[in-house]
Amino acid sequence: MKQNLFKCLPLAFSALLLGGAVQAQDKIAEGSSLSTWSIGLNAGALTPVSPLGGKNDFSKWKTDLGYGLYIKKQITPYFSLRLDGVRGKLKGDNSEAWDGGATNTSPVSAFETDLSYSGSLNAVVNLFNISMFNDNSAVQLYASAGAGLAGYKVKTAAGSGGLTDYAGGKTIKELIIPVGVGAKFKLAERLNLDLGWTINYVDGDNLDGFSRGGNDKYNYAYGGLEFALGKGKQLAWHNPVALTYDEALQAKQLATSLRSDLDAQKAENSKLRSEMNDLLKDSDGDGVADKLDKCPGTPVGIVVDGSGCPLKVPVPVIQEKVIITEADRRVVEDAIKNLEFDLGKATIRQKSYATLNRVAALLIEKNFSLKLAGHTDNTGSAALNMRLSKDRAEAIKAYLVSQGANPSRIEATGYGMNQPIASNKTAAGRQKNRRVEFTLF
Known part of the structure; x- marks a missing residue:
């Protein structure tokens, strides 16, 4: 052993x-x-x-x-x-006696x-x-x-x-x-x-x-x-017990911080909705927002121009056959490529004005109709994304109308995150899904 x-x-x-x-x-x-x-x-x-x-x-x-x-x-x-x-x-x-006084032998x-x-x-x-x-x-x-x-x-x-x-x-x-x-x-x-x-x-x-x-x-x-x-x-x-306690405190602090950030984001979203409602408000229902309407109070049924004033000339007869050339499509494609909004808002950035102006001129010149379809990625709630996509499409319509385009020929619709064209699992895919589509007809 x-x-x-x-x-x-x-x-x-x-x-x-x-x-x-x-x-x-x-x-x-x-x-x-x-x-x-x-x-x-x-x-x-x-x-x-x-x-x-x-x-x-x-x-x-x-x-x-x-x-x-x-x-x-x-x-x-x-x-x-x-x-x-x-x-x-x-x-x-x-040299000493044994325990109990026994004799040492x-x-x-x-x-x-x-x-x-x-x-x-x-x-x-x-x-x-x-x-x-x-x-x-x-x-x-x-x-x-x-x-x-x-x-x-x-x-x-x-x-x-x-x-x-x-x-x-x-x-x-x-x-x-x-x-x-x-x-x-x-x-x-x-x-x-x-x-x-x-x-x-x-x-x-x-x-x-x-x-x-x-x-x-x-x-x-x-x-x-x-x-x-x-x-x-x-x-x-x-001491892993104390370490777990410290981690719990840190997690609580992080949760408090995230809750504060969420409350701040909710307040910002509420402010954004109020601004968009104010921007798109159309009291007389003529299709021109109050902020751009030079003739407020237009009676219902009166056809107005881009500034909200009654047309002084008969509305041109719409041709049954619409011919859209490659040059027309390039104007629209350039506008899409250069279109930018402020982060999380429907405010169009100034760098997008030049290409949007050419789209407005094209609509006025050839009397085209235009469909604007707003889309988002899946970041945030479905309701918020639906409102944001709709608001951005309406903001583009309002800008084109301000440049003289006929509001009755522009349709603005928001689809939120329901029609992605790429995967929302990657940053590149989400970037592609945040878009506004222009369709001439």
Whole structure:
């Protein structure tokens, strides 16, 4: 069992490194900058006894210096894997009476063990690391447990004699089960103070060179520093509960901002509708808007010219056959290509006037009829798009009439977003769908 564990430790460490590399790639892909690797250095007191019960082979145990280091991979804010190594000496003797005052009959009076190496792979769980309003804590308590291998040499003394090699001075290898607790304090963004205490249960009774029955054990109480590797904040101090809380606050702020923008857009749309109603208002029903009507109050049924005044000459007889030439079509096509409105409004931009003037002249000269069909993309509500398409067609009609075109020969209709000529899923498609079609007849 011991040999199998010794062989498995390098494999476990390789898996730790591989798992860390894969997770690091995942976090980079997600845009995370949290640090997950760290190393620690520590020193403290080694004692060959357990305060949690069990038999001790010597009546007096001594405290000696121990030192160690570890490499840690933080998997989540609450769980990590740590590879620990510890060295030092363990000492004890029988200079005091046994527990209960029993007579000391042990043939071994003292021992000294050189802990050549002690390596173990431990699972570490952060017990307390949550603060609702801070995404990084400053103090945490943790517990650890694992398994590993210890190699040591023992010297023993009989009576008042000196120390001699035990087991021929060979290095003894034993399975160890370390169980510990600790507290960690964040000193800086990449530096922690680490205080801990570990009890190591040994799978054997050779640690002190004498057996009274039961397996040996030793303690390591230590203090040290932990250094975070890589860039970004330490994942061990990261608090996803607080992060979720912050994200919820940001989402609420964004929703409030969007609601304000929506209210502002509604107010702007209401103002636009009021302006368009005022622009297109035709009190006498003669087909010429009040703003362009030079003869308001024209009686119903009276034929008027482009300025809203009664015609002084008979209306020309409409020819039954209308001939539209390629030149006529080019005039209309140029007007369509150069037609521009203010964003979200039915206000015609000045750059469109020149080509619209040529359309008006064509209507006057050849007495053509013209159908104006307004279309939009699917951005916004159907009702708003229907009004906007209708208003834009009416605005073009009003402009052509202002240039002398016969309003009775111009039909303005809005279709909203119901007749797309391209996909509304792309910006280019939506651009094509925002149009006003001119049809001569």
